[in-house]
Amino acid sequence: MTEPESESDATTTILPLFPLQTVLLPGTKLPLHIFEPRYRQLTADLVSGTVPGREFGVVALRSSLTREVRGLDQLYEIGCSTVLREAKRLPDGRFDVVTQARRRFRLRELDCVSAPYLIASVEWVDDDPPAPSGGMADCLATVARAAHQRYCETAWRSEDWHAPDPDTTLAELAYALAADCLLPLEDRQRLLEELHPLRRLRIACRLLTRETGFLNTLGAVPLPPGELTDLSRPASLN
Structure with missing residues (x-):
């Protein structure tokens, strides 16, 4: 797996990919409960340093009915990378992890066969130069x-x-x-x-x-964020 490029470099790089039924925004924290074998392997690779910088990509699924990602058309084009900050391995092999969202990317190619988990070729996405706006x-x-x-x-x-x-x-x-x-x-x-x-x-x-x-x-309010655990769980991709 190649080393991620610097944020100023517009060339493509390779990231492990974690499809979710939610959108990750830069700077935010994402807690995850990792239970599927393929994502247990991804977490192990992140912890061991096999994945450079402990960085992987999160991208939203276009349909909640998706159970197996086979092509780019099943995913939104723009996702966000995130860096593993904490990982706790449970006795049965599952993980509880916390990640910190970092930078946006655009999906270019999808590799469904080289690893147990998805791998993507991505291009980093920067903001447009800010225009003068005064006050x-x-x-x-x-x-x-x-x-x-x-x-x-x-x-x-x-x-x-x-x-x-x-x-x-x-x-x-x-x-x-x-x-x-x-x-x-x-x-x-x-x-x-x-x-x-x-x-x-x-x-x-x-x-x-x-x-x-x-x-x-x-006249109603949503559940507190800490009680909405299902929002951070991936769809079953088995």
């Missing part, structure tokens, strides 16, 4: 943070969410705001694919405002 960016960031606070105060108990750090960059802010919120897969994928930081922040603001309106109208 617009600061104003938008303030509005988006306020939308995030309204959503979280409606949906969660105070201990279930936190405001992003004040020094969070414009490029990272939309991801940080969405991390505490339960958004449909398609909306999270839209955020992941948006290459312009200001547009991405506008999208996040609109989505949070919309979801807060839904919660107020329905």
